[in-house]
Amino acid sequence: xxxxxxxxxxxxxxxxxxxxxxxxxxxxxxxxxxxxxxxxxxxxxxxxxxxxxxxxxxxxxxxxxxxxxxxxxxxxxxxxxxxxxxxxxxxxxxxxxxxxxxxxxxxxxxxxxxxxxxxxxxxxxxxxxxxxxxxxxxxxxxxxxxxxxxxxxxxxxxxxxxxxxxxxxxxxxxxxxxxxxxxxxxxxxxxxxxxxxxxxxxxxxxxxxxxxxxxxxxxxxxxxxxxxxxxxxxxxxxxxxxxxxxxxxxxxxxxxxxxxxxxxxxxxxxxxxxxxxxxxxxxxxxxxxxxxxxxxxxxxxxxxxxxxxxxxxxxxxxxxxxxxxxxxxxxxxxxxxxxxxxxxxxxxxxxxxxxxxxxxxxxxxxxxxxxxxxxxxxxxxxxxxxxxxxxxxxxxxxxxxxxxxxxxxxxxxxxxxxxxxxxxxxxxxxxxxxxxxxxxxxx
Numbered sequence: 513x514x515x516x517x518x519x520x521x522x523x524x525x526x527x528x529x530x531x532x533x534x535x536x537x538x539x540x541x542x543x544x545x546x547x548x549x550x551x552x553x554x555x556x557x558x559x560x561x562x563x564x565x566x567x568x569x570x571x572x573x574x575x576x577x578x579x580x581x582x583x584x585x586x587x588x589x590x591x592x593x594x595x596x597x598x599x600x601x602x603x604x605x606x607x608x609x610x611x612x613x614x615x616x617x618x619x620x621x622x623x624x625x626x627x628x629x630x631x632x633x634x635x636x637x638x639x640x641x642x643x644x645x646x647x648x649x650x651x652x653x654x655x656x657x658x659x660x661x662x663x664x665x666x667x668x669x670x671x672x673x674x675x676x677x678x679x680x681x682x683x684x685x686x687x688x689x690x691x692x693x694x695x696x697x698x699x700x701x702x703x704x705x706x707x708x709x710x711x712x713x714x715x716x717x718x719x720x721x722x723x724x725x726x727x728x729x730x731x732x733x734x735x736x737x738x739x740x741x742x743x744x745x746x747x748x749x750x751x752x753x754x755x756x757x758x759x760x761x762x763x764x765x766x767x768x769x770x771x772x773x774x775x776x777x778x779x780x781x782x783x784x785x786x787x788x789x790x791x792x793x794x795x796x797x798x799x800x801x802x803x804x805x806x807x808x809x810x811x812x813x814x815x816x817x818x819x820x821x822x823x824x825x826x827x828x829x830x831x832x833x834x835x836x837x838x839x840x841x842x843x844x845x846x847x848x849x850x851x852x853x854x855x856x857x858x859x860x861x862x863x864x865x866x867x868x869x870x871x872x873x874x875x876x877x878x879x880x881x882x883x884x885x886x887x888x889x890x891x892x893x894x895x896x897x898x899x900x901x902x903x904x905x906x907x908x909x910x911x912x913x914x915x916x917x918x919x920x921x922x923x924x925x926x927x928x929x930x931x932x933x934x935x936x937x938x939x940x941x942x943x944x945x946x947x948x949x950x951x952x953x954x955x
Contacts, residue, residue, distance in 0.1 A: 521564035522557045525550060533572035541580060549574045587931055587938075589904075590914045591891060591923030593849045594881030598912065600795040600802070601881075602926075606841025607800060607834040614833035633832040639839040640807060644767045646783035647790075648810035651817055652803050652835060653825040656763060656793035657687065659804030661696055663759050663791055666819040668698040668723020676709040676742075677702045678735065679728035689728065698723060708740040714750055724757045725750075727787070729764070729777050748786025757812060760787040764883040765798035765805065772850050773797075773884045779807050788812055794835055796881040799844030801834040803827055849926045850879070854890050860924045860932060861892035867936040868943065871895045875914075877925045893921040896939065903942035911938045 528534060528550045537546055553570045556562040562570055586598055594600050603611070614620075623630040633652055640650035653659050664673055673693055680702065682688045690700055701722070703713040714725065727747055744760060751758040766778040776797070779790045789812055794803030804825070806816060816822060827835070838844060858872075865872045875893035879885075896913070901920045904911040909931075914921045927935060 518564055519558055522554055523564070523567050525554070528554075528568060528571055531568055531572060533575060537575040537578070541575070541578060545578065545580075546575065549578065584910050586910045586912050587935060588926040589911050589922045589924065589935065591875060591877030591889070591893065591921075591925050592880035592914075593846055593877065593889070593926055594796050594879060594883060595912075595926075596881055601799045602845045603801065603834060604799065604838055604841050604844040606837040607844075610833040610837035611830055614829045618829055618833070620829040620832065633827065636832045636836040636839075639836045640767075640805065643839050644779050644783070644807055646780050647807035649808070649813035651806040651813050651822070652794070652827045652832060653806070653822070654804060654827050654831070655802050656765075656791065656796075656804045657692060658825040659791035659793075659806050660759075660761050661692060662804075662816055662819065662821055662825055663789055663806065664693050664698050664724065664726070665696040665821050666816050667757055667759070668696070670697055671699065671723030672701040672717075672721045673698045673724055673726050674701045674703060674714060674717045674722055675726040675728065676704045676713075678704060678706050678709055678739075678741065679726075679730055681728060681730055693726075707735055707738060709742060710740060711742050711746055711750060714742060714747060718750070718754050718756060722754070722756050724759050726759050726761065728761045744782055744785040744787055748788075751788075752786065757788040758786065759789045759791065762790055762792045763796070764881070765792040765794055765796040765800075766883075767792075767798060770797075770850070772889075773879065773887060775887070776879075776884045779805075783808065789816075793881075794831075794838070797846060797850075797879070797883055798838065799846035800838035801831045803831050803835050845926075845928070849877075850889065852889075852891065852925050854892075857891045857925060860929065861894055864922065864924065864932060864936055864939070865894045868894070868896075868939045870939075873921075875921055875923050877923060889925065891923060891925050893923040894939075896920040896922060896943075897946070899946055900939070900942050903945055904938060907938050907942055909934050909938055911935055 534546060550571055553562060553567050557564050557567050588595055588598055621629055621632045636652055637650045641647050653662055680690050693700055701717050703709060703717045725747060727744060748758050760782045762777050762779060762782060764776060766776055768780045769778050779792060782790050789806060789808035792805045794800040794805055806813060861872045872892055872894050875891055877889035877891050879887060898915055898918050898920050901913055901915050904913055914923060
């Protein structure tokens with residue numbers, strides 16, 4: 513490198529670390545992150561992609577935009593309420609506040625009055641019992657699959673789980689129910705056929721080796737036509753006559769009937785019909801954090817709570833706090849989106865379409881997350897050119913639309929109304945970047 517090489521003008525590391533913007537960034541970012549940004553900008557300058565004199569400003573700008581997490585907030589404009597790729601249920605304000613409270617020292621296992629250790633998550637379990645009165649008790653683990661694993665391990669490890677062939681489902685990311693149960697040490701005893709299972713099929717399979725009977729809600733698909741299935745009440749009477757526990761895996765986390773989802777099973781109805789134990793997710797229709805819920809007979813819940821696996825699967829203080837607040841707080845965003853007024857959705861869509869010079873169309877939202885497959889949620893969407901979708905996804909704020917039949921559709925069902933102006937600004941910015949009008953024709 514010659515004495516006149518401009519790279520000699522690249523600021524030294526110690527000088528960059530002493531910049532006020534860098535010093536301020538250290539209060540919220542780790543030292544390693546700060547130094548990596550400094551090195552990155554120095555390397556850009558050495559490679560000739562950045563002028564040496566621009567390095568300080570580049571470092572300051574990069575650190576100003578840097579956060580301690582790489583997760584980006586997204587405005588969900590797909591119309592899918594429980595969107596797995598977006599983290600499923602958005603938390604209610606009460607749950608968010610509870611997370612902040614639980615981030616410090618809290619009495620999660622401490623009786624402050626007596627100064628002794630207490631049971632974990634007692635208030636959350638009480639809130640679940642209050643929200644689902646037919647449940648004698650409740651237990652919380654870290655996700656829905658874990659709830660089913662704990663139940664089948666505690667009840668049927670080394671024994672048989674009797675289940676209909678039509679309910680051997682595959683859940684998200686390629687995980688299959690048979691493989692999940694086999695991992696617990698239980699053996700599957702499949703009965704019936706894919707489309708038809710009868711009470712006699714269960715009766716013929718139950719015997720001394722039976723650990724439990726499992727009834728699984730096929731939440732993410734439907735079989736129609738020549739079909740037959742056994743209801744919980746019938747199955748409960750059969751299992752009870754043999755002294756065998758009936759486990760109902762509902763998946764969706766609905767605790768009580770919802771008129772918007774008339775065919776979606778709920779925990780209260782399942783328990784009232786005779787299920788001994790219900791397993792479900794906390795981050796779907798319940799609208800809470802990721803959690804596995806177990807509700808049922810008190811003595812059965814006590815057995816599960818004492819199992820060694822319960823310790824490995826237990827929920828942390830943040831989950832317990834957010835779940836309790838979800839149950840005890842106000843209306844969740846999931847419930848609000850499911851029950852959104854179609855007329856109000858239309859007015860919001862009209863306002864957005866007018867603001868960006870676009871058209872709109874009727875658009876059915878979906879529950880998502882494996883809940884209520886095929887059930888439409890009537891609403892409206894703003895119609896934009898398909899090429900706008902990647903610009904909206906990568907813009908600020910990030911807006912995720914639905915791409916369908918060559919169109920980019922923006923559905924405001926899951927977008928808080930307070931964010932409508934930001935969506936409009938994001939669409940306007942994307943249209944300007946695209947250089948097209950809302951009909952896809954160049955301006």
